Amino acid sequence: MANPESPEDFAPIFNTVISQTDPKTEGSQFPTRKATKLPKEWIPAKRMSSAIGVLVFAAMLIPVAVIFWSFASDNADVGAWKWGVLFAPLLIVTRAVLGWIWPPLDWARRRYRVDATGVEIKRGVLHRRVITVPRTRIQHTEVTQGPLQRHFGLATFVMHTAGSASHEVRLDGLESDTAYALRDYLLNEGHEESVPDED
Amino acid sequence: MKGTKKASQMKTDADEFHRLHPSSLIFGIGGQAKSYIVPGLAVFFLASDNRWELFAMLLFLPSAAWVVVRFLSFRYRLAEFELITKSGIFNRVERHIPYARIQNINLVQNPFHRMVRVAKVQLETASGEDPEAEMNVLGLDQVAAIRSRVFAHKQAQDSKTESDQAQLATEPVAASSLTTPTSTSSDESVDTLVKLSLGDLLFMGLLSNAAFAAFAAAFGLAAQSGVDYEQWIADHVMSLIDHGWEDRSEMSPWQKGFLYSAFGIFGFIILKLLSAILIVFRYGGFQLVKHGDDLRFQFGLTTRRSGTIPRRRIQVLGRRAGLIQRYFGRFELRAQTAGANDGKEGIGRTPLVPLAKEPEFRPLLQALAPDLVVEQPAPFKPAPKRRRRRQLRKRIILPLFLVAAVAWWSTPWVMLALPVLWFFGVLQAIMQHRNFGWKLEDAGLWVRQGWPRVTTGIVPYSRIQTIEVQQSYFDRRWRLASVYVDTAAGGGASIPLTMDELDERTADALRKELHARAAAEKFVWN
Secondary structure, eight states, X not given: OOOTTSGGGGGGGOOOOOOOOOOOOTTOOOSOSSOBOOOTTHHHHHHHHHHHHHHHHHHHHHHHHHHHHHHHHHOGXXXXXXXXXXXXXHHHHHHHHHHHHHHHHHXXXXXXXXXXXXXXXXXXXXXXXXXXXXXXXXXXXEEXXXXXXXXXXXXXXXXXXXXXXXXXXXEEEEEHHHHHHHHHHHHHHHHHHHSOOOO | OHHHHHHHHHHHTTTTEEOOOTHHHHHHHHHHHHHHHHHHHHHHHHOSSOTTHHHHGGGHHHHHHHHHHHHHHOEEEEOSSEEEEEEOSSSOEEXXXXXXXXXXXXXXXXXXXXXXXXXXXXXXXXXXXXXXXXXXXXXXXXXXXXXXXXXXXXXXXXXXXXXXXHHHTTSOOBOOTTTSOOSTTTOOOEEEEEEOOHHHHHHHHHHOOHHHHHHHHHHHHHHHHTOOHHHHIIIIIIHHHGGGOSOGGGSOHHHHHHHHHHHXXXXXXXXXXXXXXXXXXXXXXXXXXXXXXXEEEEEOSSSEEEEEEEGGGEXXXXXXXXXXXXXXXXXXXXXXXXXXXXXXXXXXXXXXXXXXXXXXXXXXXXXXXXXXXXXXXXXXXXXXHHHHHHHHHHHHHHHHHHHHHHHHHSOGGGGGHHHHHHHHHHHHHHHHHHHOEEEEOSSEEEEEEOSSSEEEEEEEGGGEEEEEEEEOHHHHHTTEEEEEEEETTOOOTTSOOOEEEEEHHHHHHHHHHHHHHHHTBOOXXX
């Protein structure tokens, strides 16, 4: 073994044959042959939710800043500290700017892929994650839609497994039709194996 | 008053519903007393000023009353196919637990329990973390009645699954015996897998630090109480040792140093011996017996614990050994099940086999998970060399900052600690790299890691739930990525399955391969 660091050396053990013949249902987008991006609406939906977050944050921070200002100005020995309140608008602006810039970057790195063996989800701008859920491990699924998501016609597809850290794997921001199609696809194809033997 | 009324009512349906053993009242109230009165008294006698804690003792009265109420409200009944419990005062809860769903019957008996022939009973199903029903306490005859119901039902069930098995065999799904209950009824063999001798117990005891925790607690209590324990030690203990000197102040610093370190070593030896005794009492009489498809364990000289683990419920197996254990060719074997995880009393917290000899590993694996036995084990795959380089760099730079910061705030003498930190850091980085490895065998993933304590985790592909690759911004600069394997047995720290800092392409290939192997196998709960 010349260079045990390259994956080619492990090739002999990566030999499991997966059946790629996957009866594609007419009119369904599943299985996805390639890694698929989320719909573009994900970006404005995310921006709007972070805008709401900024408003809530500001609503909580401003009274605190006012109290701090009046307290600091009344006490001569810490009087200079009153300028600390300038951190409040700074924090709010930073959050607002990030809330605007981040979603497109985040969106650009999100992918999902679905085939007969299961679901794969990639995400993360700085810290990157790829999680795969074998279809035979999906205990049940769920489609959820918040008010913002409904406005943009989006939905979150949730897969529950028997796992611990990953007992709930979320695929956030699918078009709601896609989410239901995914549910149906996993339900039809995976039904036999995904349900534990009951007696 | 209320009690007598209920008791007469109970007699009419005595054939149906049963209560807990009457001694439950004594044990329940005793338990409350232990948690309220004893600390209260300790404070009373030791503390000089914080008397208010005495008032906390008053809480004992309502809690004792609550014990009585709970006792009166609890009933259970052994119906044909299920165990029914009724409990609660305001919220009446009626719980039906089918015998077929009961996985374990765990018993805990402390010496008082054994005097009156009762036991704390935990019934576990595959659901969740906590026991489905805890009956505290039942008479041993009551336990026997429940046992016979559950196990009679289980046998009937197993013979049924066997006929199902014949049908299943025609299906192409790969099913290992870890995942499906195979021919249990035919395999009624009883096989003692492990029995610990006194020598084993003493070996474990001398390696454990069981008494040190108790010592630390006592020390904490002393500090709390406001007793000047330094003075006390000086007056009582040191005077015993330096009997020969009239006055310690006349001793040279070397004599003093020698004396104090001798005292330290003496204390260490005493605590080690105490630990050994604690372990002998805790694990005394340990045995693990294989009954057909179930594992039954029991241990403890004072508080006796016993229970059953169905083999097929084991999610992850692991072996673990520290430096000294490895030197003597010993290891401990751990098993994680879905119901009982770390942090619970019973099987999760304690190892399945606290001590075994190296040659016993294979037979044990054969008995616990025959599919995982490999005829010709493949070598473990190492992590890339740059991982070691990264770890070394980390362990050289971090202490530098740490020591510099401390030296800035206190004395520059702290710098002397730097070579020591470097030595152990570098040694650990090198050894951890040498011990790290993973491999894919026919039926499962093996991950070995750690130093000085080396752990090998083994998980059948059929038990892998999800696989995740994570790569931080800094990992990317090193082209490294970590693989996280999740199972139903939880992120129990006792058997880590995480493969940190593999080559990024290897990590991704491994993720895909594990996914394919997991997807090809069925996951069955029970």
